[in-house]
Amino acid sequence: MKKLLNKANSHLLLVLLATLFFIQQGCKKEQSPSTSKGLPVINSIRNYVASPGDSVLTSVGTGKWIVISGSNLRGALQIYFNGVKGSFNDAWFSDTSAIVLIPEVIAFPLVEESQLNTIRYVTNHGETTFSFPIVAPAPTISGISNESANPGDSVKINGFNFFFIERISYAGVEVTDFKASSDGTSISMAVPATVSTSGPVLVRTKSGADTTFYHVHDYVTGVLNNYDAVNNFSWGSDVSNSSVDFPGNNGNYGIMKASNVPAGNGEWWGGGRSINTNDAQWVAVSHLQDTLSTYALKFEVAVKKPWLNGTIQIVRDQNWDYMALYRPWRNANGSATAFKTDGWQTVTIPLTNFLKASLPASTLTELLGQEGKGAIKFMFVNDGSDVVSNFEAAVDNIRIVKIR
Template sequence: MNKVIFNQHYSRLLFLALATAFVWMQSACKKEVTEGAPVITSVRNYAASPADTLVNDITTGQWVVLIGHNLKNAVQISFNGIPATINSTMFSDTSATVLVPAVIPFPSVSPADLNTIRYVTRQGATTFTFDIVAPPPTITSISNENANEGDSVYIYGLNLFFISELTFAGTSITDYTTAGDGTAIGFVLPALTQGGPVAVSTKSGRATTPFNVNDATTGVLCDFDKINTFSWGTGIDNSSATFPGNRGNYAVLSNDVLPAGDGTWWGWQRSINTNDVQWIPADSLSLPLDDYAIKFEINVPSTWTGTSIYIIKGYSFDYMARYEPWQGANGTVSPFVTKGWRTVTIPLSMFRSNDGKGSAPANLTGLLGATATGAVNIQTKNFSALPSASGLQAAIDNIRVVKIK
């Protein structure tokens, strides 16, 4: 009888041991499958169906979905050797959604990294060969659209490498330097004979600005010379001693350190106010708000870290655009100096309610009114609850509104 009981007890123990071993083996197999080295098998476009198709090549700034196995827990994903930003919530074991870096310095990519996707997890790494192509160039800004012969000019954008042709206002530029990451081109401006766009041709395509440079008439509202609609607020000067590189007359904004909340814009040299002008053609009011921008050239010879410049239309504070180039991200402040004249571009979509911090107008009519006419008011204020960190001395010229799209 004891023998039978012992055998039954032994059998149960043996069964439990075998069951435990089987579960452990299953777990180990599963772990081996799900936590092995990553594998990439294909790449999809990240878009709603039916655009979420497999692709044969990708480009900078493109959202893609990497398809494969063991793709969880990525610690680094690189395209042509350039790390991408990782968002773990967009990963699963079989797919990873990632944004290809916007800037890849194609000319300096090593042959070993060219056309590769490198995927690294805590369990291993893989390199997937895949065509990564440079997209057409884009132009985002120009340091000085109304520069003089002999001035240094910089064109900013993306993919500005492998350049085959560069023109500025119709004049060919053959002597230039490029940033290694393709974000800038620099050159000394030759003599110009006309106004016109900026155009850059590369191996990947061509970019042309929708606006002209070296253009003294298109969209100009006040240049303090031939188109002089200035009314009051400050003095007009043409001296090259304080603000060298000028083209004729300009207006000067100037103030010392301002008390907290000081908005007495009507004080001497605290504002530039024009007569009523036509901001845009009335028949263009149906266009999108961000199709237009207000532009001007500015010269700030000494450190500026506090006073705010803002722009309104027709003395109305319903919407304003604030220009605070010393204001960095997260409230940081960086001293601002121009070292000559620089072009400021403020899209009309940047005009906001609530002292420039609220919502944008619904459309151009909401900002400019039914006729798109009214004064241009460029004024200064200390919006801070503390005294301004600095005063301001700046010259402004060539106030204009032009199409940027």
């Protein structure tokens, strides 16, 4: 019995020693130098996606993850695309491959000719430059600064990748006099003098085109109240048409006012602090099966006096369950920056921002009811800890718009 136990123990010891040996060998194999030797070499660029998408590329756009294939690629210090630094983690690199994120924004018009279509790879043991087509993606329109601007007024088309622009159409009228920002995120222009009807905005570049789903200068579709042709205003704020007080207006508009409002005061119904309309159709019954996220509340606003605290609460009818908040002075990190506008500007609040216990409705019917209509209320309250000394905001063209 003892011999049997001794033999079993001996076998166990041998197994343990063999296991330790292979572990040590594996560790030795895994220990590779943190940097390569010799000049880096780039052979090809591949997609950083699962097969079969990880094919060799012949060109690439901005904001893409790629894999650089070659040799001596460890020890990277910087990787430039058209002269702009990419993002990477050298810990992900091997000697023959490097995973890199191309910059989201490259100001193509400002890139020196010698840097166009180049990848410059800099390491602690040398560098190389690889010629490779880096193209601007197709443009994307994210919004129009003032969808109701009058002919001749200045507007901005906001978005991304406005490079090498070939054509702009604004409400069906061609625009030839414009200026694109160097980073491709905006186009400044004047509303054409011949704009007379509503229509979409189109931007075409060498890389593609984008067109707004909605129309600018549309004073009919989805309008709940504009104080003029569609006047559902019931009570609350003052109404004016002064182009001296708020230049660039389209006829009548509402003016919400509040002064010396104590902290925590929610008496929105007094002193012209609210806009209250009669019933209006938010979404046609035939479209109540559409996805909630495809619709937004829009309106134009003009604020001349710095707005630093207080909130406009927005609800449908007396349904206080779902509420949207408009407080443009509040930054994403919770800090405050006094808000003013340079004339009128368009505000877009997706219907998914009408929240109940911090959650949006799951359907349009849940938010708007079976008939898809109701009144709308804009209510100014002081939900902060400081006195609101002087608040004033002009509001016009309140509407529900299908945004995609």
